Amino acid sequence: MNCVQIELGDRSYEMQIGCCILKEMLCDVQGRAMFVVDDNVMPLLGDTLSVDDERSLMTMFASETNKMMGSVEKIWDAMLDAGHDRATTLVAVGGGIVGDVGGFAAATFMRGVPLIQVPTTLLAMVDASIGGKTGVNTTRTRSDGSEILGKNLAGAFWQPKKVIADVQMLQSLDARQLRCGLAECVKHAMLGNPALLAFIEANAESILDCELKVMEELVFRSASIKAKVVSRDEREGGERALLNLGHTFAHAMEPMPALGLLHGEAVSIGLVAAANCSEALGLVRDGFVDRTREVLSKLGLPVRMQTAIPTTECITMMQLDKKNRDGKMRLVLPEGDCGAVITEDVDLETISLALLAVGAC
Ligand SMILES: NC(=O)c1ccc[n+]([C@@H]2O[C@H](COP(=O)([O-])OP(=O)(O)OC[C@H]3O[C@@H](n4cnc5c(N)ncnc54)[C@H](O)[C@@H]3O)[C@@H](O)[C@H]2O)c1
Numbered sequence: 291m292n293c294v295q296i297e298l299g300d301r302s303y304e305m306q307i308g309c310c311i312l313k314e315m316l317c318d319v320q321g322r323a324m325f326v327v328d329d330n331v332m333p334l335l336g337d338t339l340s341v342d343d344e345r346s347l348m349t350m351f352a353s354e355t356n357k358m359m360g361s362v363e364k365i366w367d368a369m370l371d372a373g374h375d376r377a378t379t380l381v382a383v384g385g386g387i388v389g390d391v392g393g394f395a396a397a398t399f400m401r402g403v404p405l406i407q408v409p410t411t412l413l414a415m416v417d418a419s420i421g422g423k424t425g426v427n428t429t430r431t432r433s434d435g436s437e438i439l440g441k442n443l444a445g446a447f448w449q450p451k452k453v454i455a456d457v458q459m460l461q462s463l464d465a466r467q468l469r470c471g472l473a474e475c476v477k478h479a480m481l482g483n484p485a486l487l488a489f490i491e492a493n494a495e496s497i498l499d500c501e502l503k504v505m506e507e508l509v510f511r512s513a514s515i516k517a518k519v520v521s522r523d524e525r526e527g528g529e530r531a532l533l534n535l536g537h538t539f540a541h542a543m544e545p546m547p548a549l550g551l552l553h554g555e556a557v558s559i560g561l562v563a564a565a566n567c568s569e570a571l572g573l574v575r576d577g578f579v580d581r582t583r584e585v586l587s588k589l590g591l592p593v594r595m596q597t598a599i600p601t602t603e604c605i606t607m608m609q610l611d612k613k614n615r616d617g618k619m620r621l622v623l624p625e626g627d628c629g630a631v632i633t634e635d636v637d638l639e640t641i642s643l644a645l646l647a648v649g650a651c
Contacts, residue, residue, distance in 0.1 A: 291509040296420060297521040298449060305420060305453040305517065307510050319406065321377045322368050326392040328352050328384025331410045334461035334462055335383070345372035349528045352387040354439060357427050358421030379404040379451070385467075386418030388447070397448030405450040410459040412505075413521060413554060414635045416478065416512040420531075421520040422449035438545070447594045455513070457487045457505040465590075468500065470554020472481065475508060475560060477535050478515040480582070486511045487585065494588045507593025508632040521630035532586045532630045534613060537558035539645070542607035548597045558591035559648050566644035567636055568623045576622065579647075595649035601642040604650055608641070 292329045305317050316339065325339055325347045332349050342507060348368045350361060354428050355596045369378065376489035380403055382392025396405035411421035425445020429437050460468065472490070479486035490497065496504040516533065523530040540560030543549050551559070565582040567572045613620045618634045619641075625631040642650075 292506065293304050293387050294420075294510065294517045296449070296517045297525055299532075300421075301449045302379055303450060303452050305455060305458070307415075307455045307506055307511055309458065309506060309512065310333070312454055312459075314451075315454045315456075316340070316381070316406075316408075319379050319381065320404075321379060322346070322374060323356050323379045323381050324348075324365075324372065324374050325381045325383060326395070328388045328410060329582045331459070334410075334459065336602075338613050339381075339383075343372055346374070350383055350388055350391065350490065354387070354441075354499055357391055358429070359426055359444070362395045362398065362426060365392065366399055369395075369399055369631035374399075374403075376403055378401045379406055379489060379542065381406045381408060383408040383410060384414070385409070389414050389418050390424050390442070390444075391426060393422075393448055393450070394426055395562065396485060397446040398425050405448060407450045407453045409453065409455055411463055411470055412460055412509070415435050415455040415457075415460075415509045416471060416472075417474045417516060419450070419453045419455070420513055420516045422524070424448050432632055441541070441545075441595075449524075450555065455484035455509055457502050457509060457517055460500050461506055463500075463503075464551065467497070467554075468553050469590050470557075472497065473558040473561070473586070473591055475512040476585055476589070476591075477557060478512045480518075480561065480624055480628060481515060481532055481535060481630050482628050483511070483515055486515070487628065487629070491585055491588065494527050505611050523638055531620075532622055535624065535630050536562075536564040538611045538613065538621050539563040539648075541603075541611055542604045543595065545607070546599060546603075546615045548599065549595055551592070553639070555592050559593060559595060561586065562593045563644045563648045564621065564623050566647045567621065567640055570640050570643060571636070572622070572626045573623060573631065575627075582624075591636060593648070598649055599651045601645045605638065605641060633645045 294305040380396040407419040409415040427444045430440045540556035544556040565579045600607040
């Protein structure tokens, strides 16, 4: 088993990474526990969870439209029905959706109860379960009366007591979801870990076959990068924003029904667009875009839009990004061999060209 420390003073915790470790690692849950489990994960668990009362186990359908306050309220209700109190530990078992919703319920039930994150997707293992961001989507009504999802617009920072990543869980994950997690691993590597990028390139086949030893190493190396960033900047006052590399482009493409992209797929195209901006601005050496494209393609990730969306439409969406300040678009772009920079100084023409390079029109 490998361990990653998230150093946050009296809120520090450990992430345990291994194969078939879940049952053993859950043994030391202090006091009573409330389990919130992803619908699709429940049948995989067998006798792994020891639940003292069936009301202390609830399942949740993982979808963005179900990642809402209503789901948090259902968890509060279930906890009250089962007689839970502030000494209860909430254990969230699932992908990023269950982790975010379960985490927010833990942050708010009786003003906060202990939380254990048990991520079961690659994305949740290397990203969502680390760093204490929890939250839900909101429904927003546009001026024409139509509704859109306001992604993660309500939430709280609530650090777990520990994270248990059992890579055995990844074997049932569908290939598309696995690739989505890989986009975040590539992003972490691009943020300053050339050795991780080389590891991914050298082991692409074993990774796509979900070989457990390789997955354990991949999760360990990738999670370590996120852990370091979070340890230095818990509340995203500075460096943590670098984790949004490529995400301003991704957040614009992800909600477009014509593209049909999952988050990780949008991140993959977003990384190529960001690399294009950097190359145009001379922030990276020539050939950087090609290398980025090659690694992502090797992992079966998309590197351009399948339907050409007008650049103006993409830019309008990018202007809604939460990272923007005072109407200025803030981009996180690759810099140097393996590094990134946060900038507000990219002109719209450079952004348009980067979008054209990934298939916009
Ligand atoms: N809190 C954070 O810091 C953070 C960071 C990144 C993403 N997120 C959030 O995470 C969410 C995306 O998470 P995700 O990619 O894990 O997706 P997800 O939670 O939607 O899970 C993807 C699918 O895989 C299924 N699934 C989960 N584990 C499985 C397993 N072991 N075997 C088979 N199927 C399994 C789920 O039921 C779901 O259908 C988004 O809502 C995003 O906003 C949060």
